[in-house]
Amino acid sequence: MRGGIMAVDSLPVLSDAARALAARCEHKVNEIARSMTVRAFADLPGCADLPGCAELPADVKDGELAATARHGLRLFLRRVVHGTPAERPERGDLDRFRERAAQRAEEGLPLHLVLRGHLRGTTVLWRALREVARPGEEAALAELADVLIGIQEDIVGAVSETYLDEQSTLAAERRAERRVLLRALLDGSLPPERVPAERLGLTxxxxxxxxxxxxxxxxxxxxxxxxxxxxxxxxxxxxxxxxxxxxxxxxxxxxxxxxxxxxxxxxxxxxxxxxxxxxxxxxxxxxxxxxxxxxxxxxxxxxxxxxxxxxxxxxxxxxxxxxxVLLEYHLSRRDESSDRIAALLEPIAGRQDLVETLRTYLGSRQERRSTARQLGLHPNTVDNRLARICELTGLDLAAPHGTALALAALLLRDAAG
Structure with missing residues (x-):
């Protein structure tokens, strides 16, 4: 399908016999439409378990679906009985199908059931054509089958495209709504008790x-x-x-x-x-x-x-x-001693190489070889840097008390930054 226009340039040229055969169904439009409506969702596998299908309101089944079926029938008959071979369906001819497809997407009816229901309706029309066909009109039936398939290709394309567009739009709207609610919950702009948690699935x-x-x-x-x-x-x-x-x-x-x-x-x-x-x-x-x-x-x-x-x-x-990170978390809490502890690393504040060496050393649980490997250094270089840190700060990194102070100072300086 190309922009709502049939994928084929034109329908086959119909013989007078094919046109006459189709014309015999014109007075049966309402009857065929009712059959299409009944068949549309009857006994579709899994349909009974879907709220968007089995619970379609009566006015939808008897009104919308029947009206859409009549519209499709008249579109077909107008083309084959009264149209010209090169005539294409106008874009407005497909608007009814697009509108219904969008409604089904909003109701949550799966696309495969929408299309299967539509194709079941097509089967009803084909059977109606066979019923009015007379002996010797097999060729005329074959011509009408070509036209029916061509028109259904166009309609199925319009239905699928619109359904998926609507589904994508609805999904984007739901995501946007969920983001707004989640942001309100996280930033405190809306108290938790006023956030509709069920909309987020967070009850x-x-x-x-x-x-x-x-x-x-x-x-x-x-x-x-x-x-x-x-x-x-x-x-x-x-x-x-x-x-x-x-x-x-x-x-x-x-x-x-x-x-x-x-x-x-x-x-x-x-x-x-x-x-x-x-x-x-x-x-x-x-x-x-x-x-x-x-x-x-x-x-x-x-x-x-x-x-x-x-x-x-x-x-x-x-x-x-x-x-x-229980220890790190606890040591990073601020109180009246925090500034003085953070100041212990002030002598190396301008030496990023020393700060990152200290951070990596403490993070690797004082494993010098692991520290060297993470920093891409020789272990001796790590030893020299650690010695320089101890010299400048007065911290003893060989003692538990010194490493605890160094870790607390790192965490508090990071929080202040």
Whole structure:
């Protein structure tokens, strides 16, 4: 189909016998339309279980469907009985079918049932033509079959195109509404008790996720296609959890809330691997459980903080939970001693190489060889840098007390920054 015009340039030239055969159905339009309406959705597999099908109101079945059937019949008969061979259906001829297709999409009736119902109606018309055919009119019937198939190609194309467009529009509207509601819930502009949680599927709370996409790759370059990461991450989340996950994502990350309390499918890797594949190998993900809608805003704040302290504490990218960063989380809380602890690292504030060495060293649990491997350095170079840090700050990184102070200082400086 091309823009509502039939895919074929014209219908076959009809013989007078074919036109005369079709004309015998003109007085039976209402009867055939009623049969089409009855047959449209009767006994379709699975239809009885779909609210958009079995529960179609009587006025739809007896009114809209019958009127559409009559319109299609008259379109066919007008072309074959009174039309010219090269005549094409005007775009307005298909508007009725487009309108009904949009309504069925809005009602949630699956497209395959819409098309099967339509083709069943076509079968009724074909049987009506066979019933009025006389012996020796087989060739005329074959001509009408060619025309019927050509017109149905055009109508099916119009129905499918409109249905899918409407379905896409409705899905976009639902996603936009869900984003507005989720944003209102997370930023506190609407109290949790006033957010229609059922519209988000969050009446029982859910898993609150915080995601962070690194702005640069391992080589310090801005990755190509970064603007597509929100869409790709959304699709990966939907696939992983088997549902449409409400999310607020941009090219740096954001939040998502998985309805209910599902276990992470297949463990951490089953979620991390697809997200890293479509977003970045350096992706960080925090997971916090919210018991109910009222707990979601606090859970989102906690998830964001878990991400921050995981990065500030030098933990490698991956999936983080609060239990993974309990000490870092606790040490990063501010009180009257915070400024003095943060100031311990002031002597190396201008030495980013020393700061990142310290961060990586603490994040790797004081493993010098692991630190060297992550930074691409020789272990001796790491030792020299650690010695310089101790010299400038007065911290003893060989003692538990010194490493705890250094970790707290890193976390507090990061929070202040």
């Amino acid at each position: 029982d709370g859910g898993l609150v996720l915080a995601l962070h996409f690194p702005p640069e790759d391992a080589a310090g370059r801005h990755p190509a296609g970064a603007h597509r990461r929100p869409r790709r991450a959304q699709a990966a989340l939907d696939r992983a959890f088997g549902t449409e996950v409400p999310a607020l994502l941009d090219d740096t990350g954001g939040h998502a809330v998985v309805p209910g309390h599902p276990a992470l499918p297949g463990g951490d890797d089953a979620l991390l691997v697809p997200l890293r594949r479509v977003c970045s190998a350096g992706l960080r993900l925090a997971v916090v459980t919210a018991a109910g809608p009222a707990d979601i805003p606090a859970a989102a704040r906690t998830a964001s903080e878990v991400l921050r302290v995981a990065r500030a504490g030098g933990l490698p990218p991956g999936l983080h939970r609060l239990d993974d």
